[in-house]
Amino acid sequence: MSYQPAADRYAHIPVRRSGRSGLQLPGLSLGLWQRFGDDRSIQTQREIVLAAFDRGVFHLDLANNYGPPAGAAEANLGRILKQDLAAHRDELVISTKAGWTMGPGPFGIGGSRKYLVSSLDRSLERMGLDAVDIFYHHRPDPDTPLEETAAALDHIVRSGRAHYVGISSYSPQDSRTMAGLLRGLGTPLTIHQPSYSMFNRWIEAEGLVDAAADEGFGIIGFSPLAQGMLTDKYIGGIPDGARAAQGGTLNPDWLTDEVRARLQGLHDIAAGRGQSLAQLALSWALRDPRVTSLVAGASNVAQLEENLDALDHLDFTEAELREIDRFAVDCGIDNWADARNGSPVTFR
Template sequence: MPIDADDPRLTSPFEAAATRYDDVPFLRAGSSGIPLPRISLGLWQNFGSARPLDTQREILRHAFDRGIVHIDLANNYGPPYGAAESTFGTVLDSDLRRYRDELFLSTKAGYDMWPGPYGDGGSRKYLMRSLEQSLGRMRTDHVDVFYSHRVDPDTPIEETVHALADIVRSGKALYAGISNYPADLTRRAWELLAAEGVRLFIHQPRYSLFDRTPEAELFPTLRELAVGSAVFSPLAQGLLTAKYLDGTVPADSRAADSRFLDASALTDDYLERIRGIEGVAREAGLSIPQLAVAWVLRDPVVTTAIIGASRTSQIDDAVSASSTPLPDDVVAALEPFAAGVGERIA
């Protein structure tokens, strides 16, 4: 349930740091006119209604102060569904409203959101109605990019793409994006949008040291078509951290919550790999998350890496990684512990 903007916890004014553009580099998304910060904040898992509002507010404010102006959402982020957008809308009203034109906001629709046949997929009805609901929860009249969150095998791609084009023409989204599309359907979406005079602005795939699927076909396609990419899960849902080095599962970790990460992923092979990565990180003077983020940013086909954060120190780690070029010998040292090109191991 949305929190009233008059909530007493939200009364203190927010003055953004004057240095907010000093730390995070920006990179233009494909051949568009839009540069994005190399680090973006995703609200997938840490902005549900069960989380303290004060913590969520602190994270959003700190991210903005560090130059992370791209906030990534989806209609069903929570839990419950819609809660992340509602939380963001509350903080937008209380703290960030006057900075709206400095923000780059994205949301998505494609997965299940409400009961019945019209609350899921890629149909025109679902995408249009979902965006209207998202704008209400986010308390804004437009988003900067709206994504088709997944391929819907039961809806012609022409219908999905035509809806995206109409949404852009309506001004309720400024750019069109797709997520989780394979290379061939990415090309088809690009062609269909181009025929309507709309640019495919960005693609959002999963990418990390443990999932290099995009390197085989998707990234070459994005380079050819000059489309940006915003990669999610650069820490492989928390596997690329020091939390599990001893093979146990901390009570507050994602592996302890089967919605996000199955504890069975902590195999002997994983432990061997993460300990190897930790050794490379230590030699490079980095933490495992810093190394993992710097690694996905090593190739400019990746416009930005979307991170989640449950505390502000995680934002600071990612900001540091965003301007840390990895020497070739460090990249090479990671190869024995990473997935192969085109392979996903976690």
């Protein structure tokens, strides 16, 4: 039987406008970063994507290098789109990115016009699409002038490859500069995708949310669960099989006694609200209306459903926010600080 989406899929999910644009996004978007490569069952991937769409999650977020191997997430989504969602393409917001390492040599990484345009062409081929809705420069490239990157993003829109453009992991100042460059070219900067969580609050401290309000672009936070740390599983330490035990993006050195005490405090607040710790973290990250959406992944449908239930409880009292601030402090849990602070882009 062919897939038929839920008739009431838009009845309950909150939708916010991205800055001063016409682009609207669901409060929670589905990220296809770590669980949509060829190391995972395509059937499980399909179940997650379709369950998300049934709940009104119409934004699917990718990048050229998501896998493994790089490009696999886009190819797998292309299979799901063709099989199940082709008739609903106009309802979907599909985003992809380029900037981190995709291939060897100087044009497999960075912010050059050649890399960004050719990378997007390959992304469109893998997904079987004529255009994406949002194309991001995935990280700043200090070796390429911002003017060249901005001109490439403008060309991508004018050539029909994307409807909107965004940036990711840019500093507030570089974000303002890019917004000005794109405005001058006639292609507004629509959205910024920074890391943001209870333990990674740089967008507040460094003024990115203020830059977004001033320049008119939206914010869609990624890693709102701090690479899975803001879940109940790490309060007592690192369980076998958890992401922190496997290496990669969640550094086990971050799980200090102090951090676990903060997790316990936040867990207790969540329990008082009738939420899990993960749900509290997602609700909290959406408390500021300048945050348009959050990107969160899911390893199965049950986890997706738990995350989406956070959207039913977005209100906070001032007392709750003060209590949360006792525990939700920046703990240096940020894999992307070097990128926005001007570290060189290298290739092998």
